[in-house]
Amino acid sequence: MRIKSCFLLIFGLIFFAKCAKKNIEIEVTKISKEIHETSALEIINGNFLTLNDSGDAPLFYIFDKNGKILSKNLISGAQNRDWESLASDENFIYIGDIGNNNGNRKDLKIYIADLEFNLIDSIDFKYNNQxxxxxxxxNKYDAEALVSFNDSLIIFSKNRKKLTTELYFLPKKPGQYSIKPRDSYDVNALITGGDYNSKLDLIALVGYSYSIKNQFLFVMKNFSNFSNNPSKIKKYDIPITNAQIEAVKIINEKEFWMTSENEGGGYPKLIKVKTK
Structure with a gap:
């Protein structure tokens, strides 16, 4: 079932003293309740790849645009402590076991799987200043967003203390790493998902306010040359209720796929967002 709606929003760059009216369209599709805690999103062979976060088996779920599960794939040898994100490149899929709600985990890692969903290795890390x-x-050591950026992976933190997001860079090589933030964005939100499109050189992030009443999309163009200039971050309110958006996938500069957990609405959601 798809629900299409169009809302007139106030588009505001919250710290940037600039405000303009924008239109945004959303299409909502119910997806299987079996993936009620969908927390990541990739596209594989024209279908969607997702996973449930903590508490589920180490499974990939593939579903179509109608929300129907097509297959379930066990990542043998992996453990789902708190899977929160997916990233991919031409050779591998990276699984972010990076959820850290209480800031007390000592086993944070990113699993590396091939495109046939075979576990290859892992990248283990800790926060240098913790x-x-x-x-x-x-705490400031939670994270749910992971993107593939050239030869690196970038973790965007979910800083529950300051409502900022810190950028941590990691090589795409197995090993043990101690990571420091390279940058920090004052987003006034809890960041839950991200994507990078190399052809567009575009970053998209999603997140929400503490009350989960307000869901946001952040867009950063020319990311390779991006400096921490708030006026370059576009922040959109997403007009949806009973949702907790956890993942985003870029279609083009104006369109984005997203998924939401079952947050009081009776079902998880696939959401197509179009900005104008």
Whole structure:
């Protein structure tokens, strides 16, 4: 079932003293309740690839544009502690076991799988400036967004303390790493997903406010030459209720696929967003 709607929104770059009216269209498709905690999104052979976050088996789910599951694929040898994201390149799929709600994990990693969903290896990491691992809800060591960027992977943090997102770069090579933030964006949101399109040199991030009442899309053009200039970050309100958007996939500069967990709406969602 698809629901198409068009809303007139206030498009505001919240810290940037600039505000203009924009139109945004969304199409919503129900997807199988079996993937009620969909937390990542990739496209494989014209279909969608997703996963459930913590608590599920180490499974990939492939589903079509109608929300029907086509196959389930076990990633043998992997463990789903808190899978939150997917990224890919021409050779591999990267699984971000990077969820860290309480800031106390010591086993953060990114699994590397081939395009046939065979586990190859892993990238293990820790945050260089973290010395305490006591449970703390408002911490700065949670993350849910992972993107493939040239020869690197970038983690965008979900900083529950400052509502910023820090950028951590990792090589795409197995090993153990201690990572430091290379940059920080003042997004005033909890970032839950991201994607990079190399042909467009475009970054898209999604996130929400603490109340989960407001869902956001962030777009950054010319990312290879991007400096931390807030006026270059476009922030859109996504007009949807009973949702917690967790993943985004770029279609083009104006269109994006997203998925949302089942957040009080009775079903998880595939969402197509078009900005104008």
């Amino acid at each position: 010395s305490k691992f006591k449970k703390k809800k408002k």
